[in-house]
Amino acid sequence: MSYKKSYQIYIIGVGGQGTIKTATIIGEAAMAQGLNVVMSEVHGMAQRGGTVVTELKIGKGLSPLNENYSADLILAFEPSELLRTITVIGKNTNIIASCSAIIPFTVSLGISKYPDINQIIERLGKKVNNLHLIDAERIAKEAGNIITANIVILGAALATPQFPVKKDLIIESLKQNLPARSIDMNIKALEMGYQEYSNILN
Amino acid sequence: MKVQDIYEKKQGEKLFLLGNEAAVRGALEAGISFASTYPGTPSSEIGNVLARIAHQVGVYFEFSVNEKVALEVSAAAAAAGLRSFVFMKHVGLNVAADAFMSTAYTGVRGGMIILSADDPSMHSSQNEQDNRIMAQLAGVPVLEPSNPQEMKDFMIYGINISEQLKIPVMIRTTTRVSHMRGIVELGPIKPGEKEGFFKKEEPGFTIAPAFARKMRQELIKKLNQLEVIGNTSQLNKVVRKNNKNKVGIITSGVSYNYVLDTVNKYSLPVNILKLGFCYPFPRELMKNFIANLDKIIVIEEVEPFLEKEVLTIIGQEGWQKKVYGKLDHTLPHIYEYNPDIIEQGLTQVLKVEVAEKNPGIDFSGLTPPMRPPVLCPGCPHRSTIYAIKKAVQGLKIKKENIIYSNDIGCYTLAMQPPYYMADYGICMGSSIGIASGMSKATRQKIVALIGDSTFFHAGIPPLINAVHQKANIMVVILDNEVTAMTGGQPNPGILTDRGGEKSTVVSIEELSRAAGAGYVKTIDPGDLDNSVETFKEGLQYEGVSVIISRSPCIMFVKREKERLTYQINQDKCTRCLICLRQFNCPAIFQREDGSIDINYLLCTDCGYCVQVCPQKAIEVKK
Known part of the structure; x- marks a missing residue:
């Protein structure tokens, strides 16, 4: 893979949604496929309910941080967080977002407002080619538990045509990185997410 | 990956490791048998991993009461001949500063690594502080890894020069290296000495003035020797040579990644010197690199540490050369770098056209809700x-x-x-x-x-x-x-x-x-x-x-018995909002119709809110 073909992934969510875990699953699978991969995570204070961003670069890059307007894939586990990804969105970025809002305490205190998600989607739709909202929480519930919503989104990402890592390696990596008793449920969530996105594409 | 992989995987195998995890593997490959810390982001995962595996791999590890004590216990182990490893966040070294300065004087017998995890942009800290300057103040050599592979490899290199020169060695990382995950090829694990013995021989470890004066002489001698080693060290290398072009970049740490990505992206015809062993400054190497250049761009995080040394060399040599970096505002002096800052700086100096990629998304009037970190539900x-x-x-x-x-x-x-x-x-x-x-x-x-x-x-x-x-x-x-x-x-x-x-x-x-x-x-x-x-x-x-x-932290204490679950009795609730606006539990929220409810995804059933409600409207769910 030449430098220009390196694949940049930007994952954003709220503390506790599994952004780091999702990225680690992708990263280890990429390594197993023989690809070079680097990843950047956030730990510490931000984890307590704050925004968490994890970034990956698969291919030739040395730095995991996505360049401006150059992300190949954005996974947003919370829809309003899309507003924080504006610096990495390019015209051809594939964007997959969960449609379920997580409203922070600042909104109940009245010191912050929750934006209109429809507006965000409409404005994004004018400029980007591949944007899909997925009801990840509903699918996750069907798969067995709402906490698998991140894996539903990961499944959807695997169905994007350019995704560089093979699905069976992602499943293998998932088995290595999640608790043994939750594996079946997570694989189900992954497959359902994959199916959901495949249906959208067809 | 399982945590056991860090010590069970063999030479030649590869792991996708966090920088901090790579430091642990590096410690095992370096024959370190004694480690200590006080936890602090971005260094904490080193201790978290060591706490889980130290007993199995025969390493003594402690969470000390503070960083000063952590540094002292590891210094003692090194004085007793063991290879030791103390690690902390950048401001932790302020707490340990007294012991740190004096350990540079006393020196060590077994190798000793002092890892400082700096936090540019203050992701989880009260200041941004460049601890290469603390090392310079103390007279301690500094290694700066750029990625997890180097984090592991520099541990081994560091312990070797530490033992060779009888001086503690600092490994300075930044958040984006400590919390970078990358592919690491493993080397062989070297079992460390299990037990040390403190020999009472000269020079001792008590720095009364008469001894300190001698130790100061020794320290300067050691730094001079280290500079010679640095000039030819494998950690310092010219990674791009371009005799025709008179522009060169000197860089270290995570910035190297941004530099190389940008240089590759635009096929920039520049010379690049990467410094992994940056203090004592490898002055001869730097001088030779600069000699034939007209323009030097220095790219490093937090302080213009290398940049000022480049200017010193140019001044001493009486050269006329232009130096770009923080001091001339080509690059920002505050916060961490990223690929775009470096791309902007390099393309500006090299006068390269940058294609406009901004798709022009209009998010005006839309702002994301503030999500500051918050006390957990049940805290x-x-x-x-x-x-x-x-x-x-x-x-x-x-x-x-x-x-x-x-x-x-x-x-x-x-x-x-x-x-x-x-x-x-x-x-x-x-x-x-x-x-x-x-x-x-x-x-x-x-x-x-x-x-x-x-x-x-x-x-x-x-x-x-x-x-x-x-x-x-x-x-x-x-x-x-x-x-x-x-x-x-x-x-x-x-x-x-x-x-x-x-x-x-x-x-x-x-x-x-x-x-x-x-x-x-x-x-x-x-x-x-x-x-x-x-x-x-x-x-x-x-x-x-x-x-x-x-009362125990809700995150880390296992529940011994089933707790009761709670609900809001809407008949009793007067919507006074005390639970929401004064007690402010994130699991309590107001519906669009104004009613108050509990988010059971977040609620930990702690029951603290029951006593907060003046109407007794929060009840046990039957």
Whole structure:
């Protein structure tokens, strides 16, 4: 893979949604496929309910941080967080977002407002080619538990045509990185997410 | 990946490791058998991994009471001939500074690595501080890895030069290296010495003035020798050579990644010198690299450390060359770098056209909701600070007449609305020292908020001071029986079990009484009425009162019995919003119709909110 073909992934969510875990699953699978991969995570204070961003670069890059307007894939586990990804969105970025809002305490205190998600989607739709909202929480519930919503989104990402890592390696990596008793449920969530996105594409 | 892979995987195998995990593997490959720390982001995962595996791999590891002690215990092990490893966040080295400076003088016998994890952009810190300058001040050599592979490899290199020159070696990382994950090819594990022996031979380790003068001479000699090693070290390399072009880049640490990505992206015809062993400055190497260049761009995070040395060399040689970096504002002096900052700087100096990629998305009028970090649902600290507020209100103390000096830990989050209970908070243990001084300077009421781990770390001397100086303060020790903010490490107040060897628990109550506090009481923050009454007593006490509010952290303590679940009785609820706007539990929310409800995804069934509701509308769910 030449430098220009390196694949940049930007994952954003709220503390506790599994952004780091999702990225680690992708990263280890990429390594197993023989690809070079680097990843950047956030730990510490931000984890307590704050925004968490994890970034990956698969291919030739040395730095995991996505360049401006150059992300190949954005996974947003919370829809309003899309507003924080504006610096990495390019015209051809594939964007997959969960449609379920997580409203922070600042909104109940009245010191912050929750934006209109429809507006965000409409404005994004004018400029980007591949944007899909997925009801990840509903699918996750069907798969067995709402906490698998991140894996539903990961499944959807695997169905994007350019995704560089093979699905069976992602499943293998998932088995290595999640608790043994939750594996079946997570694989189900992954497959359902994959199916959901495949249906959208067809 | 499983944590055991870090020591079970063999030479030649590859792992996808976090920089901090790679440091642990590096320690094992370097034959390190003694390690210590006080947890702090972005270094914490090194300790978290070591705590889980140290016993299996035969390494002695401790979470010390603070960074100074951590540095001292590892220095002692190295003096006894073991290879040792102490690690901390950048500001931790400030706490350890006294021991750090003197260890440079005494030197070591076994190799010793001091890892400083700096935090540019202050992701989880109170300042951005470039500890290469601390190393220079002490006279300690510095290695700067750029990625997890180098993190591991530099541990081995560092221990070798440390043992060769009998000097501790600093590995300086930054957040984006400590928290970068990358592919690491493993080397062989080298079992460390199990037991040391402290030989009483000259030169000793006591730095009385007469000895210190000799040690200072020795230190300068060692630094001169290290500079010679640095000039030809494999860690310092010219990675791009371009004789035709008179532009060169000198870079180190994570910045190297951004530089190389940008240079590759635009096929820039530049020379690049990467410095992995950056102090003592490899001056000969730098001079030779610069000699034929017209323009030098220096790219490093936080301070213009290498940049000033480049200017020094140019000045000494009497050369006319242009140096770009932080000092001429080509690159920013504040916050961490990223690929775009470097791309902008390099393309500007090299006059390269950059294609416009901005798709022009219009998000005007739309802003994401603020998501500051927040005390978890079920956090006992919320109940403690709520009870303090109630007590202050009960005593009719005006807002402007009460000062909250806060400290470093989860309870720092009390600074946010609706609590506003952090007027002053600068460093570990400062809450009590600031309270002590404030009490002498003003007649306002002062409440110091400090956690259990922070109290052990740096809260005891200021408590003694406050008692001795007859300060009039209330000290609240929020004891959640763990070091929570950094990920749940133990502290001296907690019973730990290291392979069957149980720790001795140190009592906060006894320490407080021994320090001379006249009023010492322990409360359960789960009992709101009693907590409020106790805080009222504490606030009215003339002298130093200590109230220990003890309840385990909801994140790290296993539930022993099934808890009750709660619901809002909508008939009783008057929508006074006290639960939401004053107690402010993130699991309680208001529906669009105005009714109050519980988010069961977040609720931990702690039941603290039941006592907060004046209408008794929060009930046990049947």
